[in-house]
Amino acid sequence: MRSLLRFFFRTLRLVLGPLLLLGEWLARPPRLVRTPAAQARIDAECANLLLYQFSTCPFCIKVRQELRRRGLTIERRDAQHSPADRAALAAGGGRIKVPCLKISTPEGTQWLYESTHIIAWLAQRFPTP
Ligand SMILES: N[C@@H](CCC(=O)N[C@@H](CS)C(=O)NCC(=O)O)C(=O)O
Numbered sequence: 001m002r003s004l005l006r007f008f009f010r011t012l013r014l015v016l017g018p019l020l021l022l023g024e025w026l027a028r029p030p031r032l033v034r035t036p037a038a039q040a041r042i043d044a045e046c047a048n049l050l051l052y053q054f055s056t057c058p059f060c061i062k063v064r065q066e067l068r069r070r071g072l073t074i075e076r077r078d079a080q081h082s083p084a085d086r087a088a089l090a091a092g093g094g095r096i097k098v099p100c101l102k103i104s105t106p107e108g109t110q111w112l113y114e115s116t117h118i119i120a121w122l123a124q125r126f127p128t129p
Pocket residue numbers: 054057058059096097098099113114115116
């Protein structure tokens with residue numbers, strides 16, 4: 001039964017995936033533009049972040065749109081197709097669920113799940129002018 005359900009959702013994702021990606025492209029918000037110096041500062045801060053995601057997950061699309069809106073470039077990890085990234089997410093975060101933002105600081109590493117929590121964290125950390 002479980003494998004049947006998995007097959008069903010995988011097929012659904014295969015069919016809906018291209019439509020979701022087209023929707024993401026059509027609804028993409030304008031990317032925030034900063035001065036080169038300001039952008040370089042933000043890029044340096046974003047180097048401590050990693051987004052674990054599935055390309056066609058609607059919750060990940062929501063987070064990617066927010067990144068664009070805030071002019072943030074964050075390295076992405078494919079937890080759907082890459083066994084190594086999937087394993088890293090499970091080992092570090094404790095479960096396979098996306099989106100998940102890995103936040104590395106000198107004090108330690110935080111694995112932030114839930115698209116709404118990630119978006120709220122980004123808004124607080126990178127407020128728009
Ligand atoms: N409430 C969560 C929902 C996230 C969610 O359901 N993600 C799905 C993909 S769309 C997932 O990670 N599923 C685990 C799996 O397919 O292994 C959010 O807003 O981030």
